[in-house]
Amino acid sequence: DAGVIQSPRHEVTEMGQEVTLRCKPISGHDYLFWYRQTMMRGLELLIYFNNNVPIDDSGMPEDRFSAKMPNASFSTLKIQPSEPRDSAVYFCASSRALLAGGPDTQYFGPGTRLTVL
């Protein structure tokens, strides 16, 4: 399997612009997670989906952030408008579902390094 695929790998944009990050989870995985990594806060969970349905978006920092999962093989994280403090590495992860319920071990993509000038 190709693993979790994220694009772009690097994004540099100017403050106020819209940014869209993309993720293709591992085929057959039922859960998809979006994380943000910063030096101060480490890896923060932003939102996660189960079977394409958003389950918990309590980690989304502001209304400027939105995420969608239109089908089992694609998800987007959008920031509109972007601000310099959004600069971070954004990771997507996916996992299978356990028979007992809940997600199994999470597999991470390589991340998108976002820089907002």
Place this chain on the structure above:
Amino acid sequence: DQQVKQNSPSLSVQEGRISILNCDYTNSMFDYFLWYKKYPAEGPTFLISISSIKDKNEDGRFTVFLNKSAKHLSLHIVPSQPGDSAVYFCAASGTYKYIFGTGTRLKVLA
């Protein structure tokens, strides 16, 4: 408020010696704990996990210890190798979410 804390941002160890990475948590409802390793420009990769019903789990050179009363877990790497140089994240879960620490950068000196 950080529910999972890795108080040592970095650690240097000589090749062949033991590396001990520590992690503290505050939520007693956490029942599953994991360690992930991250190399530069790559995503974190799963290393080892432990359920709260155990106090030790071993996988080759890697052992995770859990002390529930102290709300503390540690990762031991023996013997340490230069290829182990990476950032290590601990994570805890009590629901379907992982709560990660801020990471410890391990450098194994040849």
